[in-house]
Amino acid sequence: MEIMRLVVTGPVGAGKSTFIRSVSEIDVVDTDRRATDEASLLKPKTTVAFDFGRLQFSPDMALHLYGTPGQARFDFMWDILIRRAHAYMLLVAAHRPREFHYARRILSFMQRRSRAPLIIGLTHTDQPGTWDEENILIALGFPNPDRHPPIVSVDATEAGSVAVAIMTLLQHYSQVQQRNVEQPAPHR
Amino acid sequence: MAINVEKLNTLLQNFVSATSDVEGAALVTPDGLPLATSLPGGMDDERVSAMSAAMLSLGERIGSELARGSIDRIYVEGTHGYGVLTSCAEDAVFLVLANRSAKLGVLMLEIKRAIAELKLVLM
Numbered sequence: 001m002e003i004m005r006l007v008v009t010g011p012v013g014a015g016k017s018t019f020i021r022s023v024s025e026i027d028v029v030d031t032d033r034r035a036t037d038e039a040s041l042l043k044p045k046t047t048v049a050f051d052f053g054r055l056q057f058s059p060d061m062a063l064h065l066y067g068t069p070g071q072a073r074f075d076f077m078w079d080i081l082i083r084r085a086h087a088y089m090l091l092v093a094a095h096r097p098r099e100f101h102y103a104r105r106i107l108s109f110m111q112r113r114s115r116a117p118l119i120i121g122l123t124h125t126d127q128p129g130t131w132d133e134e135n136i137l138i139a140l141g142f143p144n145p146d147r148h149p150p151i152v153s154v155d156a157t158e159a160g161s162v163a164v165a166i167m168t169l170l171q172h173y174s175q176v177q178q179r180n181v182e183q184p185a186p187h188r
Numbered sequence: 189m190a191i192n193v194e195k196l197n198t199l200l201q202n203f204v205s206a207t208s209d210v211e212g213a214a215l216v217t218p219d220g221l222p223l224a225t226s227l228p229g230g231m232d233d234e235r236v237s238a239m240s241a242a243m244l245s246l247g248e249r250i251g252s253e254l255a256r257g258s259i260d261r262i263y264v265e266g267t268h269g270y271g272v273l274t275s276c277a278e279d280a281v282f283l284v285l286a287n288r289s290a291k292l293g294v295l296m297l298e299i300k301r302a303i304a305e306l307k308l309v310l311m
Contacts, residue, residue: 031245033217033218033219033220033245034218035219036219037219039219046219048218048219048220048238048241049242049246071238073237076235076242077242
């Protein structure tokens with residue numbers, strides 16, 4: 001049995017815990033605590049260690065889903081989780097442009113520690129004030145329209161939509177693996 | 189009534205200076221924000237607070253899922269000493285850092301006493 005560890009990260013309130021709860025086959029191991037910081041403006045509870053969910057993807061592959069806390073004071077958890085991830089997803093609320101800069105910070109934190117493939121998931125795209133993909137990509141530091149991670153819209157409350165996002169992440173992962181086999185990275 | 193932060197700080201400072209082998213202490217919210225801290229130099233109180241909250245929440249999760257009941261304390265024993273986390277009423281977590289020569293029995297008793305005092309201020 002192969003186990004794939006997928007990490008879901010992103011700013012507070014992007015929908016990371018909801019995302020994992022929507023598809024996990026086990027009761028999600030959450031570490032929610034009552035929020036007393038700015039997170040409390042968005043939601044009553046916030047993740048303080050990680051969320052853990054599991055999904056039997058195929059008879060010989062199980063997905064382990066880890067959701068990170070959103071706040072930077074928990075970046076030691078980001079570090080622990082990303083180092084063992086096979087692939088990860090950055091979830092961003094498409095209608096809260098003030099958080100794009102922070103999402104970019106999370107991304108650079110992750111990229112400094114991991115070369116795992118990543119995709120971007122846009123949540124809350126049904127809300128007023130939603131930015132379009134191109135502009136969000138630019139805000140996240142991908143100005144070149146031909147060179148950016150795959151990007152998908154996802155409704156974190158919908159199991160079907162979350163499953164599509166996970167499929168996209170897995171496809172991207174296997175493409176990157178394939179590319180690495182064809183052009184092995186030079187030894188350093 | 190507002191929490192008397194000054195009183196909390198004084199209690200922590202007294203606890204750290206009066207208890208032998210204790211090097212630092214912090215009182216934090218369950219979501220990882222500092223309420224009052226008296227920590228060794230070089231330790232960032234935000235980070236310490238976040239770690240305390242993460243650790244206690246995982247410990248409590250182990251307590252419930254692995255049928256160990258409610259958690260009295262979590263302690264980390266390292267080559268340089270101890271880190272002891274105790275929940276302090278509903279709204280706070282108490283972290284104590286002690287060096288290797290601390291006597292555990294004494295330390296636990298002192299922590300119990302300190303928590304009783306802290307709870308009075310938090311109420």
